[in-house]
Amino acid sequence: MKFYISPSLKTVILTLIAVGLIALALGGYLTPLSRLILNPLVAAQTWISSRYQAIQDFLTSPSDITRLRQDNARLEAEVARLQGQIIDLQQQISEVQVLSSLLGFVRSNPENKYITAAVIGKDTSPFLRYVIINRGSDDGLRRGMPVVTSQGLVGRVAAVLPNAARVQLITDEAAQVNVRLQRSGAEGLLSGSLTGDVSMQKIPQDASVDVGDVVLTSGLGGQYPADLMVGQVTGVRRLTYELFQSASVQPAADFSQLKILLVITNFKPIDFEPLLP
Secondary structure, eight states, X not given: OOOXXXXXXXXXXXXXXXXXXXXXXXXXXXXXXXXXXXXXXXXXXXXXXXHHHHHXXXXXXXXXXXXXXXXXXXXXXHHHHHXXXXXXHHHHHHHHHHHHHHHHHHHHOTTSOEEEEEEEXXXXXXXXXXXXXXXXXXXTOOTTOEEEOSSSEEXXXXXXOSSOEEEEETTSTTOEEEEEETTTOOEEEEEOOTTSOEEEEEEETTSOOOTTOEEEEOOGGGSXXXXXXXXXXXXXXXXXXXXXXXXXXXXXSOGGGOOEEEEEOSOOOOOOGGGOO
C-alpha cells in the first residue's frame, strides 16, 4: 500500500527538517557529529595540499636556485664595482689633500719657482736611496735642483733625462746637506746612511743642541737654498774628548709616502770645486 504525499506537504516537511537541523546546529548539538565527519576530510585535504606543495617546490626549486645564483652573482659584481669606486675616491681625496698642502707650501714660499712632479719609481737597492719622477730636461729640470714636499726637504735632482729624472734623497749615504739649528743657529752637516737614518754631524762642542730643535738648511755650500725645513733633533751625542758633537735627526718629509714632489727650478747650485785649494 503506497502513501501519497503531496508536494506542498514535502516542502513543509523539508522546511521543518532544515529548521530543526539549524536549531540543533545553533544549539551545539551537531558539533560532535560535524567533527566526526569533517575532521577526516580536513586531514585528507591537508595531506593532499602538503604533498602538492612539496611536488611544486621540487619542480620549481631548480629555477629558483638558478635565479638566486644569478642574483647573487649580480650583487657580488655590484659590490665589487662599488668597492672599486670607493678605492678610486679615496685615492682622489688623498691626491687632493697632497696637492692642497703643496699649494699651501708654494703660497707660503713665494720667493721660489716650482714645478710639480709625480713619483713613478723607487729605488729597490738597500744601499742607494732615490726616486724617479716624471719630469725631465724637457720640463726645464737640471741636475742639482732641490726637491721638496709641503713637509720639508726631500733631496735634489741627481740625473736628468728628457722626460724623467732621478732624485737623490737626503737619507742616501752619499747625501750631504749644510744645515743649522733654528734655535741656536749652530751649523753642521746633515748626512744619510746605509740604514736610511739621518744625523747632523760636525756641530761645534760649545753649541747648544736639544732634543726637539728644528733643523733647517743653512745655504752654505751653495747646494741648497737657505731655510728649507729638514727635520727635528731626536737625540744628541756629545763627548768631551771629541772635536764635535752630533745629533740624530728625524726628517720632516715622510719618505714612505712620496707621491707628488715640488722641484725648485729657480735655484742654481754653485760649483765651488774650482775655488777649493
